[in-house]
Amino acid sequence: MPPLLPTANAGATTRPEIMPLGEDPADREAIAGPLAAVEALLRQPRRVVYWARQGSAGRLTGILFAIALVCSLLYGIVVGTFSLNAQLWAAPLKVAGGFFLSALICLPSLYIFACLSGARVRVSEVCGLIAGLLALMTILLVGFAPVAWIFSQSTQSLPAMGALHLMFWAIATYFGVRFLQHGFSHFGGRPAGLRVWSLIFVLVMIQMTTALRPLVGTADSFLPGEKKFFLSHWVEELQK
Amino acid sequence: MGELPELLRGEARRTAEVWAGESQGWVAYVIWIVLGGALFGAAVGWWRAPLQACYTALKLPLILLLTALGNGLLNAMLAPLVGVPLTLRQSLMAVLMSFGVAAMILGALSPLLAFLVWNTPSLAEAAARDSRNHGIILVTQAGMIALAGFVANLRLWQALRSFSGRGKASLRLLGCWLAGNLLLGSQLAWVCRPFVGSPQLAVQFLRAEAFQGSFYESIFGIMRRLFFP
Numbered sequence: 001m002p003p004l005l006p007t008a009n010a011g012a013t014t015r016p017e018i019m020p021l022g023e024d025p026a027d028r029e030a031i032a033g034p035l036a037a038v039e040a041l042l043r044q045p046r047r048v049v050y051w052a053r054q055g056s057a058g059r060l061t062g063i064l065f066a067i068a069l070v071c072s073l074l075y076g077i078v079v080g081t082f083s084l085n086a087q088l089w090a091a092p093l094k095v096a097g098g099f100f101l102s103a104l105i106c107l108p109s110l111y112i113f114a115c116l117s118g119a120r121v122r123v124s125e126v127c128g129l130i131a132g133l134l135a136l137m138t139i140l141l142v143g144f145a146p147v148a149w150i151f152s153q154s155t156q157s158l159p160a161m162g163a164l165h166l167m168f169w170a171i172a173t174y175f176g177v178r179f180l181q182h183g184f185s186h187f188g189g190r191p192a193g194l195r196v197w198s199l200i201f202v203l204v205m206i207q208m209t210t211a212l213r214p215l216v217g218t219a220d221s222f223l224p225g226e227k228k229f230f231l232s233h234w235v236e237e238l239q240k
Numbered sequence: 241m242g243e244l245p246e247l248l249r250g251e252a253r254r255t256a257e258v259w260a261g262e263s264q265g266w267v268a269y270v271i272w273i274v275l276g277g278a279l280f281g282a283a284v285g286w287w288r289a290p291l292q293a294c295y296t297a298l299k300l301p302l303i304l305l306l307t308a309l310g311n312g313l314l315n316a317m318l319a320p321l322v323g324v325p326l327t328l329r330q331s332l333m334a335v336l337m338s339f340g341v342a343a344m345i346l347g348a349l350s351p352l353l354a355f356l357v358w359n360t361p362s363l364a365e366a367a368a369r370d371s372r373n374h375g376i377i378l379v380t381q382a383g384m385i386a387l388a389g390f391v392a393n394l395r396l397w398q399a400l401r402s403f404s405g406r407g408k409a410s411l412r413l414l415g416c417w418l419a420g421n422l423l424l425g426s427q428l429a430w431v432c433r434p435f436v437g438s439p440q441l442a443v444q445f446l447r448a449e450a451f452q453g454s455f456y457e458s459i460f461g462i463m464r465r466l467f468f469p
Contacts, residue, residue: 105355108348115248116391122245204355211359227361 021050021186037063041136049183052128064131071138072096078145082152082161083218090222094212102205103130113197119189129183137176144168159237161216173202206230247341247395255337255399259330266333272340276347277301283353287377288363288437295445299432304339307425318416323409324400334396342392349384356380363439430455
């Protein structure tokens, strides 16, 4: 009789996702620098959450914010290549500024909602998770950058480019929020409060794109003179 | 932060210990009221003018503190009458704690309100052009205040229950305190208006007619005009 082929789950014990943080030795591998942080965010988010809970989390939080800043500036340059000229510097500033402003606006309410949901979390840990959220979102956007650039050079349609960037942003936001929810699950929180906050965060980010317009097109001034909600802005742009 | 995170999570045991022993716990509660109330008040008043933001930032914590102090004696007398053995200091701390929790929640939500105000045409423009913006701001403010109030009162009831060990009596006491605080608080808010203000009126700390009339007379007048035009 030929030997039996080993099954896929041979030797597996408990599922890693329900194991407490730190019990898996891989969680405790140090995150040395930005490249290690990027790899950890994509492949081993538990490592990021584990180190965000340690006393030295400030360094990791700083690295993650720096990654988010660099990646958002890079993606902003790609956004600006549609209209070129002033948008090559205005779009990166607005994209990076929009991400960080949105996070800053929503940070206090995230702490409140996390506590209300029962999570045992400190403000520094919330900052670490927000930094991870931003970093993961912007890393994914950089991954989409070549695709966005090709479309920027191919089409003249402003609504089409806007919709494309929104679609990439939506995908990045999905994974970023999933990281955040995964992180908070290790703090003992119930998911309901975080879902409400996620909705608020998404709305704030969407509105921020309108508040800082134009990101893709051109304008006479850096910021718009007229204030409007994002739905009105989208309807007006589609009607043009 | 003090025991704020535990309170928000609904862990009332430490709060009960604070009421029973520590004499300086009220300082943290007052700080929460001032900080959170000022931030939310500033966001509310900003839609009218930066000066109105400053005025409302001063008035909102003042109303909360004056309501707690003004009803302090009444709240302390009601507590043992409905079966919750609280002293004057403990009942005052309990009310200050609930106001502090509400204020901190409002303070945390204030950046969201400020962002909404930033994205809305100014009050004068909104009044002239489209009342929907006015409605969105008011509904958002009301929703935030409702959320903060609900959580604060829920936590207050849990803390009272943990401290006294009497669930039903704590609920009765909460009801009595709510009624008394509503009565005094609404009138204080009436006297201290405006909080947002009107584009047709100058930005003022208090209206000239602040001490003429009352909140309930105004409500009565509105209802009468509504049903008996």
